[in-house]
Amino acid sequence: MSDTALRGPVRIVGTGLIGTSIGLALARLGVVVELVDGDPDNALMAERIGAGSRLVQLEPQLVVVAVPPDHVGTVIAEQLEQTDAVVTDAASVKGKPLADAKALTEAAGRASDLSRYVGSHPMAGSERNGPLAGRADLFEGATWAITPHETSDPAAVELVRRLAEACGARTVELSVPDHDLAVARVSHLPQLMSSLAAGTLVDAPTEHLELSGQGVRDVTRIAASDPGMWTQIVAANSPALSGLLEQIRDELDRLLIALSKEQPGSQSSDDEVTAVLRRGVSGAVRVPGKHGSPHIELVPVLVTIPDRPGQLARLFADAAASGANVEDLRIDHSPGRPVGEVELAVKPASVEQLVDVLTERGWSVHR
Ligand SMILES: NC(=O)C1=CN([C@@H]2O[C@H](COP(=O)(O)OP(=O)(O)OC[C@H]3O[C@@H](n4cnc5c(N)ncnc54)[C@H](O)[C@@H]3O)[C@@H](O)[C@H]2O)C=CC1
Ligand SMILES: O=C(O)C(=O)Cc1ccc(O)cc1
Structure with a gap:
């Protein structure tokens, strides 16, 4: 494979939020997009809103797998076997899909197929799912991680980079383990913290909830995400996440001890609380600004x-x-x-x- 221009057709397997958004972005550039989904209603819906077509007779140049993480490895292996195309996926975690696809291609005696696979992960989405949540501009200005593995063909890596750029994203290349550690910090832990904070509101009296302002809305927005999908993401990235959760547990323990030992307002209890809040300020200013630019004070x-x-x-x-x-x-x-x-x-x-x-x-x- 030497031609790395993105010409299409691009086959998208999984026409939910991410697959449909990729289809919409490519279709508006005139790329032929084929839509495939295990749920025929979702493929039909994606077609109706202009993300591509369910019937494309030509062989794909590129396949994008945008199904839930537990199914990604199987679909990658199937697509490598059924086509000569480069295959990528959009899953939120990269180690498990690669391990699953590797085991399946090796078991089928087709290990060399894996050179046509390159993992990727658009770092944009939303708490909504399904094709109707799809948007052509979802990835504009977003970061898109590309995670080649040991045997990925460099030309396949370049084609996946072209896909991300065609969707308006800027790419960052990193190894599979590095990716999974990074997203544990910047995506998976924040999701769990949001769910934990929102969970405390389940039994709250209505008159308490009426005092809600922007702070609680910010912290709980992503708690509305699909629990089924996130169970799969968290399970697939459990080693990286466990380390971070232990760190949070230790900090919570210190905070609780400080609050229980001291009268509120006493010096050492206040110091512990201030230390937690100060560390938060230092961490928050390190989150880059929009379009991946350095954080600017607004x-x-x-x-x-x-x-x-x-x-x-x-x-x-x-x-x-x-x-x-x-x-x-x-x-x-x-x-x-x-x-x-x-x-x-x-x-x-x-x-x-x-x-x-x-x-x-x-x-x-x-x-
Ligand atoms: N939701 C988000 O904000 C983001 C999600 N991702 C990743 O993108 C992938 C897709 O997520 P969403 O689009 O949010 O999910 P979604 O639930 O909106 O769509 C998933 C689609 O895959 C289909 N599907 C399930 N199993 C299938 C199979 N074996 N074969 C064919 N189709 C199948 C479903 O019918 C559904 O239409 C996931 O791997 C997720 O980790 C990546 C970035 C952001
Ligand atoms: O809605 C948001 O702010 C998100 O952060 C969405 C998101 C969810 C899962 C990913 O793997 C990447 C991005």
């Missing part, structure tokens, strides 16, 4: 907006008129309340100008 500017049609459009027009670039945006709106709160995040140099222009134009602004 300043939130809060604007109260009336809950009436057209108010957001007017706010954005006024923000644009100030010359400030809105780097990030959050809307906090509780149903039933007559106003919402919009947080515009801007670079420090733009704050003054933004606040002045919005105030002049009658907005209620606070920092």
